[in-house]
Structures are given as C-alpha cells and as structure tokens.
Amino acid sequence: MTAAANRYGLTFRQDYFSDPAAWAALVALLEDTFGIDVSIQDRFGGPDPSSMPFGCFDEGGVCTANFSAFSMPMTIDGRVVKAAGFQSGAVRPQWRGKGLYRDLMNRAFGWSDEQGFELGILLTDKPAMYEPYGFTVVPQRKFVGAPPLERRLAGTAHGLSLDTAADIALIRRVLRERTPVSSVFAVAAQAEMFLLNGFFDPDVGLTYLDQFQAVVAWKEDETSFQLLDIAGKTIPPLSAILGALDRRPGRVEVCFPPDRLDWQGTPETFETDISLMVRGSAAVPAGPVMLSPMAEF
Ligand SMILES: CC(C)(COP(=O)(O)OP(=O)(O)OC[C@H]1O[C@@H](n2cnc3c(N)ncnc32)[C@H](O)[C@@H]1OP(=O)(O)O)[C@@H](O)C(=O)NCCC(=O)NCCS
Numbered sequence: 001m002t003a004a005a006n007r008y009g010l011t012f013r014q015d016y017f018s019d020p021a022a023w024a025a026l027v028a029l030l031e032d033t034f035g036i037d038v039s040i041q042d043r044f045g046g047p048d049p050s051s052m053p054f055g056c057f058d059e060g061g062v063c064t065a066n067f068s069a070f071s072m073p074m075t076i077d078g079r080v081v082k083a084a085g086f087q088s089g090a091v092r093p094q095w096r097g098k099g100l101y102r103d104l105m106n107r108a109f110g111w112s113d114e115q116g117f118e119l120g121i122l123l124t125d126k127p128a129m130y131e132p133y134g135f136t137v138v139p140q141r142k143f144v145g146a147p148p149l150e151r152r153l154a155g156t157a158h159g160l161s162l163d164t165a166a167d168i169a170l171i172r173r174v175l176r177e178r179t180p181v182s183s184v185f186a187v188a189a190q191a192e193m194f195l196l197n198g199f200f201d202p203d204v205g206l207t208y209l210d211q212f213q214a215v216v217a218w219k220e221d222e223t224s225f226q227l228l229d230i231a232g233k234t235i236p237p238l239s240a241i242l243g244a245l246d247r248r249p250g251r252v253e254v255c256f257p258p259d260r261l262d263w264q265g266t267p268e269t270f271e272t273d274i275s276l277m278v279r280g281s282a283a284v285p286a287g288p289v290m291l292s293p294m295a296e297f
Pocket of ligand 1: 096099
C-alpha cells in the first residue's frame with residue numbers, strides 16, 4: 001500500500017505533528033489549497049492532540065498530499081459514540097491524479113477501523129469520492145420557528161472575543177466541561193473546531209451566560225436569529241438565551257437538533273454545497289439532524 005508515494009520518490013509520514021517543519025509544511029499545503037491559515041490554532045492551544053495526519057513529502061520537505069483523522073466523540077440518540085472525523089484532505093495540483101489521495105484515504109480509514117472507531121464523519125463537496133469507502137450522505141435539516149413567547153431574564157451575559165487571551169481561556173475551559181448541545185446528534189468532546197470556526201467567521205457572536213456557564217454561538221440577519229451552538233455545563237433554554245441577549249427576532253433558526261432548548265422548530269432543508277457523510281456501524285438517527293456549524297471541519 002506504500003505504492004503511490006514510493007512510485008513518485010515521495011516519503012510517506014504518519015503522526016508527524018511533533019516535527020515543527022512537517023507541521024509548517026502541512027499549514028502551507030492547506031493555505032495553498034483552501035486559502036486558510038490553520039497555524040492560527042497555535043493561539044488556541046495548538047492542533048487537536050488526537051489528530052492522526054497521513055502525508056506525503058518531497059525531498060525538500062514540501063507536503064505534497066495529506067489526509068488527517070481525529071477523534072470526535074459524538075452523542076447520538078443519548079449514547080456516546082466513538083467517532084473519527086476526517087479532514088485536511090489535499091493534494092498539490094501537480095501531484096493530482098496519481099493515486100496519492102487514494103493511498104492516504106486507505107491508510108486513514110484502515111487506521112480508524114483498527115482503532116475501533118464506530119463511526120467516521122466527514123464534510124465534503126465531492127461526496128462521490130468517498131462513496132467507494134462506505135460513506136453515505138446524511139441530509140441536514142435546520143430547525144425553524146417562531147421564538148418562545150416568554151423571554152426569561154436570568155443572570156448576566158457578556159460578549160467574548162477570540163482576540164482576548166482571557167476570553168479564549170474561558171471558552172477552552174467551557175469546551176472541556178461541555179454537555180452535548182443535543183442528545184440526538186452533537187459533538188460530545190472536541191474543542192479545536194469551535195475555536196477555529198469562531199475565528200474564521202467574523203459574523204459569529206460569542207456570548208457568555210454566567211448563570212449557565214455557557215458560551216452561546218449565534219448570528220443574526222434582518223429576518224432571523226440563528227443559534228449555531230452552545231458550549232456549556234448546562235444548556236440554557238432558548239427563552240433564556242434570547243432574554244440574555246435581549247433579542248426579539250421574528251424567526252429563529254437552530255442549527256442542531258433542539259431537544260435541549262425547551263422549544264420546537266420545524267425541520268427545513270439546510271441549503272449547502274457541502275455534504276455531511278458518515279460511515280460505520282453506529283447508526284445515525286433516522287430523524288432530522290444537523291451538525292453544528294461550530295463543529296464543521
Ligand atoms: C480531491 C483531491 C484530494 C484528489 O487527490 P488526487 O491525489 O488527485 O486523487 P487520486 O488520484 O488519489 O484519486 C483517488 C480517487 O478519487 C477520485 N477523485 C479524484 N478527484 C475527484 C473529484 N474531484 N471528484 C470525485 N472523485 C474524485 C479518483 O477518480 C480516484 O478514484 P479511483 O480510486 O476509483 O480511481 C485533490 O484533487 C485536491 O486536493 N483537490 C482540492 C482540495 C479538495 O477538494 N480536497 C478534498 C476535500 S473533501
């Protein structure tokens with residue numbers, strides 16, 4: 001299975017993040033491929049320690065191809081499922097079409113099977129590429145409705161900034177202690193993506209509700225209030241969130257199953273070019289689900 005890298009005089013490396021030069025080479029590959037700078041994670045405590053990168057490097061140390069797995073335990077229908085996320089899949093243009101990615105996918109999926117992960121999860125704009133490996137698309141639904149009639153005012157709320165060290169520390173602590181935002185389908189433990197997604201999207205508001213020891217991630221436009229995620233020791237009801245944020249929207253969109261919000265919305269198709277795909281024995285709920293945008297990877 002070493003075939004492709006060897007055939008082209010490349011070196012295959014696995015689990016290489018402890019080598020700063022190799023990590024920098026991956027940062028460059030992802031910057032060149034997707035235009036995002038993942039080295040910003042150094043500010044938030046570094047890459048996910050559970051990351052297992054699989055990469056090809058040329059003689060000069062350039063990372064020509066990569067695909068990474070990481071641990072992302074999920075709560076699904078009330079049970080914690082040992083799940084692996086797959087991300088950072090990229091091959092430099094001059095190296096494409098040679099089977100490098102096929103090799104890396106085989107290695108990454110084989111490794112996750114050996115590790116006993118029950119479920120593999122990925123997000124992609126190329127679902128056909130992953131179907132031969134057993135991945136199937138899970139349609140995503142957001143939950144839409146009128147806000148609760150009553151607005152509860154409880155405790156205090158203050159805005160957080162990912163430019164402030166104290167706020168980053170608070171968010172990291174809350175993420176470590178979080179209760180999954182939904183018992184139907186939600187990340188049980190994984191901090192890095194929440195921070196990275198909050199950083200990359202300047203429209204995301206992050207507000208701390210002290211009574212619930214919870215960080216609420218939200219957005220709004222002229223027509224609706226969008227609840228993206230809640231990282232908290234306890235999950236506040238929607239009425240308390242709107243009260244604390246002093247919002248009176250005409251319509252609310254919740255971007256995860258709202259079973260813990262003391263509110264019900266109508267599932268609506270979530271329009272996106274990116275497919276959520278899963279593979280493995282752990283069943284995904286038959287009912288409507290959405291992976292919080294703060295967990296996207
Ligand atoms: C997509 C990408 C990683 C493929 O890398 P690659 O090394 O050229 O892929 P390979 O040559 O190993 O091909 C692997 C398989 O995927 C298929 N494939 C490649 N590109 C594909 C695409 N755009 N859509 C669907 N299938 C594709 C190939 O046909 C091949 O199938 P086979 O094993 O049945 O022959 C590379 O084109 C890339 O970096 N693109 C930009 C970033 C990107 O889209 N990353 C994936 C994010 S989910």
